[in-house]
Amino acid sequence: MKNTRCSLAPGRAPLFLAAALSLLGSALGAQATLKVGLATEPASLDPQFSTTGATQQASQQLFDTIIGRDKNLQPEPSLALSWTQVDPLTWEIKLRPGVKFHDGKDFGSADVVYSVNRIPRLPESPSSYKRNVAAIKDCVAVDPLTVRFTLKSPSPQFPLDLSFIYVLPRDTPSDATVEDFNKGKYVVGTGPFKFVEWVRGDRLVLERNRGYWGRKPAFDKVIFRPITNDPSRVAALLAGDVDIIDQVSPVDQERLRKDARISVLSVPAATMMYIHMDSNRDATPFVRAKDGSVLAKNPLKDPRVREALSLSINRAALVQRVLGGAAVPAGQFVPEGMVGWAPELKPDAYDPERAKKLLAEAGYPEGFSMTIHGPNDRYLNDEQVTQTIGQFFARIGIDIKVQALPYSVFSTAATNLEYSIFLMGFGNTTGDAARGMTAVLATFDKATGMGANNRGRYSNPAFDKLIQSAAAASDEKRREKDLQDAVRIAVGKDRGIIPLYFQTTTWAMRKGLTYVPRMDEMTLARDVAIVK
């Protein structure tokens, strides 16, 4: 900070002035460097390489997406000031004038066209952005600040897709490799920070982009440090080695909230944890009568049994005791604030008596026996959650066994339909319920890709119709209503899945700083502010 400011000053007097100003700045609490301790690390600095949260978190500091995403993951103007649907297959976006890249070059429509066209040409990657450009048939620069997109089929989520496309300058060589980017070559964006240095596993250093078009960041320099171990991250904050940390575990939250030097902020995040049941097969591998004999029917096929299971769970206690309050009970697919949230759909209230009655009505007054599976290394306290759910089931007369496995083993078996009932999570990273419900609850169809995560094979044509109608709706209101009606059927009525809770995500920072918590769990340095 001292160098840049002083070396620009030509004479002696301005130099003093600069020194005085910076003194004044520090007196007001302004600070040159922000140190961030993160639980994760980007896979690459190529902003079009990987959609994982950890990688996008870095991309978001350096680059801008065509359309932005606010804290509830809803589209907001970014490089695009406005977007309009000219006809069902044509979208026109107007770009922000006067934006410059970090190297001083002007940003314009040609850069957008280049960035969109670059994605399909990149080599295959495990989480590529190809799906975000899959709907685009053609994209042309009409004038320097206007781009027109022609789609293959109508897509109301199109603005959402554009909110995942990071814009690179048009002169980025087409043969630029991931290694080039990771060394900092070609890491030229329009974002709030410029690249300085990346030492994998140790630090990512950025400096403020003085020509940034948006709100000016409060810090001249930002250092992101990956500290994957939870207690170590907290220790780094307490020792003053970092100013803000993400993903604070429930155990540490209680302690940090009592510490006068620390502020703690939480938000219900997009990850919805749920119980998935084998609800469409006549025989299911892990459900038996209590004496071990094979049942005539699969009880989980009966909606009354699924409702009984949901009613047997005391979500408030689960969240308080097992998750240390770091979650919010869920009764549907997305939290409030996202598209597809139905206001009247509340989490099922704890009612073991009614649950027993429903089991009896369904023909299982004595219950049955079953094994519930879950991961033990993927989600917050996942193994304990699975055990607790098992105990709730035991209270309504079901003999229960609990088995927790590493996610790599568990997910393979769950995808191969080897389980009867299991714990799973879904990250609603797109800010609406469409993608999640299509993946988890739509009727499985290998050809169309519907129900790719439907590991319980729930199927209801009425629900499928609403999902398809939402996907084709050209009007936002209509689409929202379709998604709400869809969740009312699949979760409210059928209980195709049993939603448990939305994990909250928590940041801790030293007093004097504040942050705008985001549902996508990202820590964006531009949103860290100094409290006056």
Added chain:
Amino acid sequence: MSVFIARRLLQSIALVLVMSMLVFLGVFAIGDPINTLVHPDATEAERQAIVEHFGLDRPLYEQYGRFLANAARGDLGRSFRFDEPTLSLIAQRVPATLELAFAALLLTVLVGIPLGLYAGLHPDAASSKLILGVSAFGFSVPTFWLGLMMVMVFSVRLGWLPSSGRGATVELLGVPVSFLTWDGLKHMLLPAINLAFFKLSLIIRLARAGTQEVVMSDYVKYARAKGLRPWRIVFVHVLKNVLVPITTVLGLEFGRTIAFAVVTETIFAWPGMGKLVIDSINVLDRPVIVAYLLLIVVMFIAINLVVDILYSVLDPRVDLEAQR
């Protein structure tokens, strides 16, 4: 000696081949990387494209054959996750791990051997009892607990040392090192002690037992009778004989330190290889796991070779050519 080395190298190649097969089979048996790597809501077509891109649809023997053919040309594959060559990914992390391991080794040798020697020469002194007590503590305390406690005391409470990270580095012959800067040294101290503590305890015990044994031997008695000065007896006659078993243990322990420093690296967010490998195992990034394990095998072979050569230097009775 050259015959010995040549024979060793031949054996090593066979060993690496067998290991590569075991590693490949083992990694294959854990699970399907597609489920952990691919975005949860990827469509079937997207999954298929990635499976083909990584060659996961090929039979095991074909994948192994392709791996061997590439390995023979020095290419150990590309990471699924980062799309970078595994060798360069690991190479980026090697200096940090090596530096930490050497620092720990240095601490072990410089502190452990003198303390053990002292305790062996004065078995009844109170200070010797204290040294033994500390070494018993070092044996029994888990590394991660000790690491966290050190952070809580020295970083959080006292604020003397940084809690994690590698600190400032400077380039030495093109390799970034932290021991040449004050900031880097401060960052290195706690993790190095943490990593060295177990080994230190081990070496103290070994040196003490060795000393007690050697002090009673005839040649030491003879040296004393001859009227040699005590320091000469201790540092020439005793120490040299104590060092033989210690060298073996240090060699093996040094290998273990490099390969399994992961606990210390995780607690202190030290950017070494251990972290890379644990993360790769969690998401089943097969090429990185395989490349890392093979490099570790090669490293152990090299260390054992060096240890054997050191024997012959320390103890003239050892004849390498006669070994089978």
